[in-house]
Amino acid sequence: MALLEVKDLEIAVAAGGALLPVVRGVSFSVDENETLGIVGESGCGKSLTSLAIMGLLEGSQLRLTGGSISFDGRELNSLSPNERRAIMGDQMAMIFQEPMTSLNPVYRIGDQIVETIRQHRDMSKRQASDRAVELLDLVRIPEPARRIDSFPHQMSGGQRQRVMIAMALACDPKLLIADEPTTALDVTVQKEVLDLMADLQTRMGTAIVLISHDLGVIAETCDKVAVMYRGKIVEAASAAALFANISHPYTRGLLNSIPVVDHDVEWLEAIPGRVPTIDETLPGCAFHPRCSMAEIRCSAEDPAPHDVATGHTVRCHFAGKGTV
Amino acid sequence: MLLYTIKRLLALIPTLLAASVLVFLFIHLIPGDPAAILLGDTATPEDVAALTREMGLDEPIWKQYALWLGNVLQGDLGTSVFFREPVLSVIGDGAETSILLATMTMFWIVLFGIPIGILSATKHGTWVDQMTSGGAMLFASVPTFWLGLYLILIFSVGLGWFPSSGFPSISDDGGLTNLRYLILPSLTLAAPNAALIIRLVRASMLDVSREDHVRTARAKGLHPAKVAIKHVFRNALIAVAAAFGFTFAALVSEAVVTETVFSLPGIGRLVVQSILRRDYPVIQGVILVIVVLYMIINLLVDLAYARLDPRVSLK
Numbered sequence: 001m002a003l004l005e006v007k008d009l010e011i012a013v014a015a016g017g018a019l020l021p022v023v024r025g026v027s028f029s030v031d032e033n034e035t036l037g038i039v040g041e042s043g044c045g046k047s048l049t050s051l052a053i054m055g056l057l058e059g060s061q062l063r064l065t066g067g068s069i070s071f072d073g074r075e076l077n078s079l080s081p082n083e084r085r086a087i088m089g090d091q092m093a094m095i096f097q098e099p100m101t102s103l104n105p106v107y108r109i110g111d112q113i114v115e116t117i118r119q120h121r122d123m124s125k126r127q128a129s130d131r132a133v134e135l136l137d138l139v140r141i142p143e144p145a146r147r148i149d150s151f152p153h154q155m156s157g158g159q160r161q162r163v164m165i166a167m168a169l170a171c172d173p174k175l176l177i178a179d180e181p182t183t184a185l186d187v188t189v190q191k192e193v194l195d196l197m198a199d200l201q202t203r204m205g206t207a208i209v210l211i212s213h214d215l216g217v218i219a220e221t222c223d224k225v226a227v228m229y230r231g232k233i234v235e236a237a238s239a240a241a242l243f244a245n246i247s248h249p250y251t252r253g254l255l256n257s258i259p260v261v262d263h264d265v266e267w268l269e270a271i272p273g274r275v276p277t278i279d280e281t282l283p284g285c286a287f288h289p290r291c292s293m294a295e296i297r298c299s300a301e302d303p304a305p306h307d308v309a310t311g312h313t314v315r316c317h318f319a320g321k322g323t324v
Numbered sequence: 325m326l327l328y329t330i331k332r333l334l335a336l337i338p339t340l341l342a343a344s345v346l347v348f349l350f351i352h353l354i355p356g357d358p359a360a361i362l363l364g365d366t367a368t369p370e371d372v373a374a375l376t377r378e379m380g381l382d383e384p385i386w387k388q389y390a391l392w393l394g395n396v397l398q399g400d401l402g403t404s405v406f407f408r409e410p411v412l413s414v415i416g417d418g419a420e421t422s423i424l425l426a427t428m429t430m431f432w433i434v435l436f437g438i439p440i441g442i443l444s445a446t447k448h449g450t451w452v453d454q455m456t457s458g459g460a461m462l463f464a465s466v467p468t469f470w471l472g473l474y475l476i477l478i479f480s481v482g483l484g485w486f487p488s489s490g491f492p493s494i495s496d497d498g499g500l501t502n503l504r505y506l507i508l509p510s511l512t513l514a515a516p517n518a519a520l521i522i523r524l525v526r527a528s529m530l531d532v533s534r535e536d537h538v539r540t541a542r543a544k545g546l547h548p549a550k551v552a553i554k555h556v557f558r559n560a561l562i563a564v565a566a567a568f569g570f571t572f573a574a575l576v577s578e579a580v581v582t583e584t585v586f587s588l589p590g591i592g593r594l595v596v597q598s599i600l601r602r603d604y605p606v607i608q609g610v611i612l613v614i615v616v617l618y619m620i621i622n623l624l625v626d627l628a629y630a631r632l633d634p635r636v637s638l639k
């Protein structure tokens with residue numbers, strides 16, 4: 001059994017008495033030492049999916065309306081809040097999209113890392129603080145023994161994201177969820193942070209869920225890929241299989257919208273149209289209004305998942321019937 | 325920090341000078357001849373003229389000011405026309421009451437304002453929050469004199485738990501038990517300000533709880549209570565500290581009313597009575613003391629602010 005197994009996950013937003021579905025039947029699994037990439041445009045439900053796994057949906061208008069999340073053989077939704085918190089930050093940790101604001105501005109970064117360690121490990125302040133220095137060194141923050149006394153505002157975005165990674169790694173988690181860890185950083189720093197994560201995975205065997213809207217990043221770093229569109233996984237496969245045989249027009253569109261630097265492209269082919277908002281009801285395939293291949297059938301009937309090869313699943317009426 | 329404090333204290337001087345001019349002018353614009361008021365209805369015009377000369381009130385106003393300022397700089401705030409005593413000792417007599425009243429009031433404000441504010445924020449949207457927010461709204465809008473009279477009616481006249489007026493010095497017989505005289509007045513004074521702090525703590529905690537770093541704190545697996553105090557309340561305190569400066573200003577004016585309602589021999593009542601008596605030296609002295617206090621409190625608030633928020637640097 002895989003380390004993390006998400007089955008038919010459903011999340012809805014409570015809005016004026018109604019529940020609007022935003023994540024609709026998402027399933028995937030991640031194993032030790034494996035990186036799963038989740039990719040999709042803004043608003044397709046990537047963050048909500050990761051927050052649901054982490055157990056952070058609570059306390060907002062967001063509701064888990066169905067599905068199961070099993071982690072390390074345990075069904076997370078059946079755990080008590082206490083049992084759930086014992087896992088959070090310890091066996092399962094998360095890095096967020098916004099490095100500039102994800103650290104508490106009033107505490108020294110060392111103390112923030114120490115807080116995580118002491119929450120889950122029986123360590124003295126001294127030991128935990130030594131461990132914090134080690135972790136900062138691990139994420140390649142120069143002069144870590146001095147930097148633990150810095151406040152977040154004294155660090156750059158890239159450094160803060162490293163601190164977030166150090167904090168996430170504090171208790172050697174089995175699963176690391178990284179929600180667009182590099183989106184807010186500039187390109188050179190992006191590469192460093194991604195390399196760092198890959199490096200840590202080789203060293204510690206961590207399973208990683210990497211969320212991004214950049215298919216290029218996913219192609220470089222992931223073993224498996226799930227492409228999400230409007231709350232559903234529309235294409236999923238191993239990275240190798242997916243890029244060898246792209247089978248959903250949306251995945252193709254995402255790929256075409258990546259600038260290819262060495263080809264001297266004049267223009268980028270963006271996917272026309274926009275992601276429908278969550279309160280729009282849309283019969284048929286959610287992508288059909290933007291799809292160049294759409295036929296009458298696509299606006300009437302929602303395509304069921306179809307295996308184009310073993311382990312390569314696609315939700316499209318044209319799946320396996322020629323190139324997209 | 326020390327350098328900053330010294331700079332700020334030096335900056336007090338020009339502000340104080342400006343304040344003293346304003347106070348002086350303002351008081352001399354109040355209609356009514358102080359000599360005539362002091363001597364009462366039976367005085368002859370000759371007596372009034374003589375006293376006017378004695379008090380130096382026949383001199384041009386700038387000369388009166390210069391004389392007064394010269395004395396103030398030497399630590400002499402003048403002599404009370406009414407008490408015929410140095411102004412400093414008149415103020416000193418009222419200080420015990422006012423300082424104890426202010427301390428007890430602050431105690432209530434912190435005791436009620438902060439925990440109820442935290443409760444209201446953490447139970448946000450539930451009936452607990454609605455009750456406390458509603459109560460806070462009510463107390464924030466109740467006039468001080470009205471609340472004071474009601475407390476007297478219920479707890480002094482009705483239940484007989486607390487005395488309704490006066491305050492024998494704690495150095496007199498009774499010692500610290502005399503503090504019971506200050507319970508109703510300090511509660512009266514605290515109520516609207518505690519209500520303000522409740523609403524402020526609640527609002528800033530709700531603001532902070534939507535910030536990204538709170539989600540990080542939850543992702544660490546911390547207990548919700550720990551998140552609420554260590555991460556939400558601690559950061560909300562920055563905004564709350566800033567408000568304490570304003571609270572002090574409100575407190576001074578409300579203290580005047582409260583001390584009058586409860587007949588407390590404090591500085592607030594002294595101001596009111598001195599205005600009625602046209603006791604210029606006392607009014608000027610008290611206002612000067614209040615201005616200095618206000619500026620010191622604001623300095624303390626700024627220092628606290630810098631302590632609470634590492635992003636603020638004092639320059």
Ligand SMILES: Nc1ncnc2c1ncn2[C@@H]1O[C@H](COP(=O)(O)OP(=O)(O)OP(=O)(O)O)[C@@H](O)[C@H]1O
Pocket residue numbers: 013022040041042043044045046047048049060061062097213278
């Ligand atoms: N707290 C919330 N209340 C109401 N709606 C929400 C909330 N959070 C997210 N949503 C909605 O749910 C949908 C999915 O949001 P989500 O944050 O998962 O998108 P995402 O794929 O992570 O996008 P991005 O790339 O911009 O981060 C969006 O349409 C968003 O508007």
Ligand SMILES: [Mg+2]
Pocket residue numbers: 046047048097179180
């Ligand atoms: Mg997101």
